[in-house]
Amino acid sequence: MTKSAPLSGQLSFNAQHSPMGAFMSFTCGNFGTRGGIGLQIGQPGDQEVFLGYKDGDRYSDGTLKCLPFYTAAVNRSADAFLVEQAGPAEQNVKPDATPFQEGEFTRSYGWASDVWEADGLRFSVYSPFGAIPDPEKENRRRMREGLLPAVVARLELDNTKGKSTRTAMFALNHARPGSRILEADLGKGRVGFAFRREAGGAAELFDYTKGEKGKKIDAGPFVFMRWSASDGVRKRYNPVHLLGSCPGFGFEVPAGKRYGITIALGSYLEGFQTNGMDGRYLYTRYFKGLADVLRTALDNAGKMVIAAKALDEKLAAAHLSAEQKFLIAHATHSYYGSTQLLEVDKKPFWVVNEGEYCMMNTLDLSVDHVFWELEHNPWVVRNLLDNFVRHYSYKDEVKVYTSEFAPTTETMQMDPSQTPPPPDEAQLKRPYEKKPGGISFCHDMGAHNNFSPQGRSSYELANLTGCFSYMTQEQLCNWVLTAGCYVAKTRDTHWLKGQRHVVEACLESMIHRSGDVGFSQFDSTRCAGGQEITTYDSLDHSLAQTRNNVYIAVKSWASYWALKLMFRELGDGSRQKRCEELAAKVAAVVSDQAVDGVLPAIFEKANPGYASRILPAVEGCMYPLYFVNTGWAGHSLDEVYGSPSERRMFEVLREHTRRLLLDPERRNLFADGGIKLSSTSNNSWMSKISIFMHVTRRVFHLDADPAIAEVFQKADAAHMKWQTEGSSYWACCDQIVSGEGKASRYYPRIITSALWLE
Amino acid sequence: MTKSAPLSGQLSFNAQHSPMGAFMSFTCGNFGTRGGIGLQIGQPGDQEVFLGYKDGDRYSDGTLKCLPFYTAAVNRSADAFLVEQAGPAEQNVKPDATPFQEGEFTRSYGWASDVWEADGLRFSVYSPFGAIPDPEKENRRRMREGLLPAVVARLELDNTKGKSTRTAMFALNHARPGSRILEADLGKGRVGFAFRREAGGAAELFDYTKGEKGKKIDAGPFVFMRWSASDGVRKRYNPVHLLGSCPGFGFEVPAGKRYGITIALGSYLEGFQTNGMDGRYLYTRYFKGLADVLRTALDNAGKMVIAAKALDEKLAAAHLSAEQKFLIAHATHSYYGSTQLLEVDKKPFWVVNEGEYCMMNTLDLSVDHVFWELEHNPWVVRNLLDNFVRHYSYKDEVKVYTSEFAPTTETMQMDPSQTPPPPDEAQLKRPYEKKPGGISFCHDMGAHNNFSPQGRSSYELANLTGCFSYMTQEQLCNWVLTAGCYVAKTRDTHWLKGQRHVVEACLESMIHRSGDVGFSQFDSTRCAGGQEITTYDSLDHSLAQTRNNVYIAVKSWASYWALKLMFRELGDGSRQKRCEELAAKVAAVVSDQAVDGVLPAIFEKANPGYASRILPAVEGCMYPLYFVNTGWAGHSLDEVYGSPSERRMFEVLREHTRRLLLDPERRNLFADGGIKLSSTSNNSWMSKISIFMHVTRRVFHLDADPAIAEVFQKADAAHMKWQTEGSSYWACCDQIVSGEGKASRYYPRIITSALWLE
Structure with a gap:
């Protein structure tokens, strides 16, 4: 044994x-x-x-x-x-x-x-x-x-x-x-x-x-x-x-x-x-x-x-290192500690609480838990998708800004144990016109056993430009990707047909937010004067802003893939085609942004995030991989990157990743060898590192390069110490500031590391 | 206004x-x-x-x-x-x-x-x-x-x-x-x-x-x-x-x-x-x-x-000092904070929790709350009496010791925030014969919302000679006195008739515990090797031991009065007479113990408590006063002390109290003028001081003496400071060690001070 x-x-x-x-x-x-x-x-x-x-x-x-x-x-x-x-x-x-x-x-x-x-x-x-x-x-x-x-x-x-x-x-x-x-x-x-x-x-x-x-x-x-x-x-x-x-x-x-x-x-x-x-x-x-x-x-x-x-x-027995196995085991232990299966109105209601914060079904966590849950109990994912539609979806308009804008504050290193900076006044004052938006989903369903009012999260607030602002675009992608993964794994077309109107609304909403380039250009009116942020809420400018963000762009590309395949199942050839075009368009725009083989985090030269180099640029590549591996795509991963622009994006993302991992200045590594998601921030999330490493191995096969294999090996050892030494009281901890668990402690999300078992 | x-x-x-x-x-x-x-x-x-x-x-x-x-x-x-x-x-x-x-x-x-x-x-x-x-x-x-x-x-x-x-x-x-x-x-x-x-x-x-x-x-x-x-x-x-x-x-x-x-x-x-x-x-x-x-x-x-x-x-508007009014107000606030009216098996179930300890219906508190509760809502007292009979009564035997005994440990000053001393080994080893005992009642019904098993308290333990030992004799008196007060106030003979068998059993149990002198001589077999204690559980030897204790003796005398009047209501002339004789006998024995106008706390010369002078000696006089004032006795207070021995006990207790209050060495006063219940302990209970003061005024009228009136006036001022300064965080606090609330905090029992309003 x-x-x-x-x-x-x-x-x-x-x-x-x-x-x-x-x-x-x-x-x-x-x-x-x-x-x-x-x-x-x-x-x-x-x-x-x-x-x-x-x-x-x-x-x-x-x-x-x-x-x-x-x-x-x-x-x-x-x-x-x-x-x-x-x-x-x-x-x-x-x-x-x-x-x-x-x-x-x-x-x-x-x-x-x-x-x-x-x-x-x-x-x-x-x-x-x-x-x-x-x-x-x-x-x-x-x-x-x-x-x-x-x-x-x-x-x-x-x-x-x-x-x-x-x-x-x-x-x-x-x-x-x-x-x-x-x-x-x-x-x-x-x-x-x-x-x-x-x-x-x-x-x-x-x-x-x-x-x-x-x-x-x-x-x-x-x-x-x-x-x-x-x-x-x-x-x-x-x-x-x-x-x-x-x-x-x-x-x-x-x-x-x-x-x-x-x-x-x-x-x-x-x-x-x-x-x-x-x-x-x-x-x-x-x-x-x-x-x-x-x-x-x-x-x-x-x-x-x-x-x-x-x-x-x-x-x-898995073909993984001791450190990798440890991380998977530790993540699994903490994941289940946050799970809560309720009965509401005589029907089951699935909740994963957000670790120390106890936010309920934080959607930007759910999308990461989906691989694990689909492996073990796909019905809870369906339950979650339905509950988001029924109770925690909303419709907004978008803000089409009528003036240029550059953030007034400098890129800053943020410690999540410190008060976030005040909202960026220049952004708050920026004039805009309202245009149609569409459906999106709340950040969460409440906190500490208190369900928030319908259509509203416990987390999101108006008039902010950083932490606690809205994640409208990202949560829209998250619902689409979760739904895509659910259908990929279960082929539950009965469910999909029942959600046809939602899936159609999601495509419309994606388009309304995307301007000419196919991905997030506008902020939700729910932000009032503020701007949308991403799940990396206490990172620096490289991942705070949603608009023109490489992470969101690639995630949007993946969302079009999910939508395309769902419309295929629904027999809606026209929308399937539309999604295909949009995916190709996004891929082209992303590819065009590369400078010297590296993508800027924010595609805006005046933005401090333009100088940041972020590894989560490739996170979106996870989903088409899943669609292929489950057999749902019906073709190989090569065909995902089959169109010229997508092939080009593949190359750009691979080269971006390779350069960042082998950067002689080690800007995307901590001193201990652990992975630093953004070159300009000491905040790193273990759950996201896990996805990143998986994509790097299984999509780009960069670990075939012994230099990168060594980087990963050393990183795994550092990551284990982050847990056993840096965050020892808090069991499995996600958000690490220079090796120490400062936030997102006692956390379920690191279950993404179980992807390595594939 | x-x-x-x-x-x-x-x-x-x-x-x-x-x-x-x-x-x-x-x-x-x-x-x-x-x-x-x-x-x-x-x-x-x-x-x-x-x-x-x-x-x-x-x-x-x-x-x-x-x-x-x-x-x-x-x-x-x-x-x-x-x-x-x-x-x-x-x-x-x-x-x-x-x-x-x-x-x-x-x-x-x-x-x-x-x-x-x-x-x-x-x-x-x-x-x-x-x-x-x-x-x-x-x-x-x-x-x-x-x-x-x-x-x-x-x-x-x-x-x-x-x-x-x-x-x-x-x-x-x-x-x-x-x-x-x-x-x-x-x-x-x-x-x-x-x-x-x-x-x-x-x-x-x-x-x-x-x-x-x-x-x-x-x-x-x-x-x-x-x-x-x-x-x-x-x-x-x-x-x-x-x-x-x-x-x-x-x-x-x-x-x-x-x-x-x-x-x-x-x-x-x-x-x-x-x-x-x-x-x-x-x-x-x-x-x-x-x-x-x-x-x-x-x-x-x-x-x-x-x-x-x-x-x-x-x-x-009451004719009381500002300090007295304050204490009554403060006590009332805390009393209600401890009250809990439940429904068990579709019937109401009254609970007063014991302040910081949250013991439920501690019977030696209930007997003190009874005056207040009968004034406002007598039905909860009936509820309590019934629940004690139904769920928290028991039958024991008594230990008739076959060797003499003197405690091996010296009278000691005990601080309730410190560990109690170990059991007295000499007592634990003392040989005894078992004789019939009878009914008694548990110290409490549980703690912290956990009802203890039927017939068992959360507090009492075997083989102890101090704190946490059994209070079998005292709780028997407490049930009898509570029942007596209930009937005195309500004249609910219907209820009394339903409890005839319990009241009879109580008399039998009192007699079995009392040897030749009419009050507690033996310990319950529930103590195993230990000995019974009184409600003054962290005081010194002067009030720890139940046997031959002047406080228990006078309380037993009062219990015979309660029983006598209840048997009168029940038309049981024979038992009524028996109680009358027992009351007179106890009074005679108590009176005989006086030395130089003062009663020893424990009637055993070898016991360190023999040298202690305690004010609660007179506490039992409260109950006949109540029976008279409610009109239940059907005669004046003078007739309570009508028999020669009871008249003698009255004189002895009055003189005892007078001497202790005017003791030139001030052994029953603290430096701040507050009342010290035992001359040999710095522990004092405000709830018990309140009863003592009431008896001193309304039974013995000693406050007619300006010197004693002055002692009381200064004491009231000190008692107020015990609450507002010594125990300020803990709201109303009962057990005071030299002016500081050390135990029994956030407590309901000081409601006894409301007696002063009469």
Whole structure:
């Protein structure tokens, strides 16, 4: 069996362990900080995770030796912690565990697992994933399996060589009050605890002395709840105090034995959880409550572990470097932590929350998640497309400016942890005429469980020229490309026919925004005085402005390809032809912009972005590749670049990429070798780097050049460190400023790295 | 009209403003800390409250001048705050309000109001209270009025002498994400905001230029939501950003005008909120949701303000000192903040949460709340008594010790913020025989919305000799006394007859615990090796041990009085007589313990508590006083002390109290003049001091002695400072260690001070 190899770099980083669609994570791994079970939040939970063993039986005075997942394990916030957890008259209880030191343990991180080993102790968390079942098609059993809002873990202690009993334990010390013992019947020999009505754990005990299969020990583990893990384990008379903050499980392992507990960690949020539209978790249709969830998770644990190991094995077997595999695994863990499958008006409603920001179904993320989702559960993509049309589409006009304009502010390096610059006054005052626009889609559907009013995002504001402005053109492309990918993968022409009017409106809207060149020339009137921006919202001028932006131009080209193929399916030859012409036109204009083999980021000489060199210029090439690979295009990738202008654009983009990657001044690389998306900004997005690398390999085959292969290899190593060192508390992090996760943390979007598996 | 006078001491202290039974507080008043709306928590909320005005219209660049209810108003935690509130790319927005300085504003604190005035600005919060309506008797309209989970506030700005427009605003800056604009229809000219589904505010605008009555301005206030109050007020284009953390209301006041907004601040928690027993808020029967609550609060605001002012007036008119009135007002505010009226199994379920600890219906608090509750809504007391019988009673045996015992640890000064001492090993090892015990009641019904398993409290543990041990004897007295008071007030003999078996069992249980002397001699077997304690759980030996404790002895005497009168109602002459004899016997034994005119706290010479002098010795005298005053006893107080032994006990207790209060060494007073309940401990409970003072005045009339009247007067002043200075963040605080609120904070129990109004 191909197992995930132990990690060799920094082991202290958080991983999210999440079921599918429950907006829940069990998070641990970063030393000395809180984590545990977090629900509906864009950051790790508020529990200390105590995990370890001591010599002697449970009542012995031995000191617990624990993995360093509690605050006092790192000499830093212990004092604050003590004040925080203070309870009635038990306030100054000192955590009396000793942490394992680095070097005393290993960590193996798989696609669906995370395994820590130290001195006979083994802790593994499993979060298998797969197809999220479609409630309109699947039976109850499959729905319960697929939507089970729980992960499973195993804590094993090998005492086969020991001379006396050892005691192992797992506990969560909560910062908020409300822990309790779960009194419900969980099955024979099983015990449980909970936090109020919303989350909890359950465990059962096995003897693994004679092998991995294990033999159930009916006596089961013991459950405790005091103000500290060590107290709970040791107290002979009152192991459970209902006022305690730290519930947990323990078990004694006699000399000569290897015992382990299987732990289910789950959640259950009943009733409406969202506003604007009343949404409850779809899993509440299939589970009666928390006890049902935890019982089921223990019942299914064996299957879940096997499924997780199979996934680990699959990733381990991929022809990728260790760093690449790590990034894919890490991205997958965080992706599922942001997923939320609701039921609104008795219909399923798919939401991916935007990491730390918790914006709901941010469309410029959705378009990146689409490859993964179509691989696993295409129906959620259809659900998303429909919900955007039904609730979060709008019609605008466009602003045709009647004066020339050059930005008054200089290209600037923006740190997303700093206040964005004020709007560009020159732009705000620029006169314009209104012309017809058309359909587009909101940036998102709301934030933090608050659906925004219909036709409006939580993010976008008028009269801005940078961050928080409208992304009308880009979101139009995003819906078109997502729809194209959906049809490419599923060939669901029934759905496409139902959306014919939308697809037609999208083409019209693209054209209205495009002037003579075929891609974004005007801003939406929704901006009022402001201007549209791109998804790279805190980058510099090279990617802020939508108009005449090379990234948007190529993405528009790809959108015409998607539209063309959809009109082909719809039998609309005339519009198919129109799209073909527009694609060719855009390609010609883009190609014409190259200077010395390189494309400017903004095709406006007076714009500071004109001097910027950006790698996302090629991002749009991803989509035709997908249309070809799925067989939908019906021809090879060569034919995508079959027209003279498209062939020319291909060459220009390839050369642009080659030059940027091999730039002797290394303007598109960070000092550590990581990829710098714009030559003029220290902001980089890992999710976008992943797409860029994929296109570079699979469209342009530039990695055949050993020099570029080496650049990529070094970049992968740097990218892994961005996660494990630069952003260790925040699990998978997208937006990196010079190697440090400054924004877009705890983020789903890096799932684009799974493209590398193709 | 008698108005509450402005306070003259420290103005910086938190007040809870709470509806009845909603476990909700709008808390503000302490400078530089967070507060706002807090739900189901034992501490202030997590919002900064911005309240103030600026010169100019809303778009002007004037700086907001605010009351100091936000963190940066006190130069302390501003840095931490900035990191905490950081949102997408708007992180370093500095709060740009200037706080009013002390001396620039006044505060008047009434029974149901809190009014701040500064330079034409006036902010008043109103929390009228009254009878909580009984759902079995009252109609829907009354239920909606009584259970409305909201308070109302008014923010007025007097610009009658101004030369130009001024702009006033109210905003709540949330630490947690999830703020939103309330889009629901609230009525003409009304706007609202909310926090997720659970809480929110609504406002409407009035012109008060021509008088207090006000004339509605249909245009209404404006609503905003940005990352700071000042931004929200000032932004011309995007006053609402759905990602903002700080929603609020504002209004412009033209020169020559006085305008004001009425603000409703309410909550709505739907679905089951408790575990163990599934409980939802009873108000959900009568309100459809948050918008319904806020709309109704604005509709009723006029009546609510009138009701609040009438209550203010009533307290202001009482023949009490300003300090006494303050304590009663402060206690009432906090009492309602802890109240929670649920519906379990379609029946109402009354809960008072224990302040910061959130233990549910702690019975040794309930017995103190009973005077207030019987005055306002006796049915909740019946509800409580029934629920204790049904769910939280138990039967035990008692331990008859077979060896003598003296505590091994010395009398010690215990600080409740420190770990309690370990159990007394000598006690744990003491041999005993089991004898029949009987019925008693749990310390509480659970904690933090988690009902504990039937027959078990969240607090009590076995094998302890101090804090967290069982209170079996005391809780038995508490149920009996509560039942006695309920019958005394209501003469509900129908109920009493239904509880005949319980009342009989209580007498039997009292007798089984009492040996030859008639009061607590044995500990419950529930203690295992431990011993029972009293409600004074973190005091020293003088009040820790239940056996042979003067406080428990006199409380037992009172319990026999309650039982005697209940058996009289039940026509059980034989048991009535038995109770009479037992009361006389206890009185004789107590009287015999006096040495030099003073009673030892513990009637055991080897016990360190023997040397302690405690004022709560007289607490039990409260109940016969109540039975007399309600007319239930059917005779005067003199006849209570009619038997020779009871007359003797009266004299002994009076002399004991007199000597302690006038002790030249001032061992029962703190340096500041506050009352020290035990001569050997610095722990004092304000709720118990209130009862003690009441008994001293109304039973013993010792305040007729000018020396004692002076002691009390100085004590009242000290007690007020304990609240306003020593415990200012924690609103009303019960357990004071040398003038500082160290435990039992944010507490309901001080409502006993309302006895002074009699």
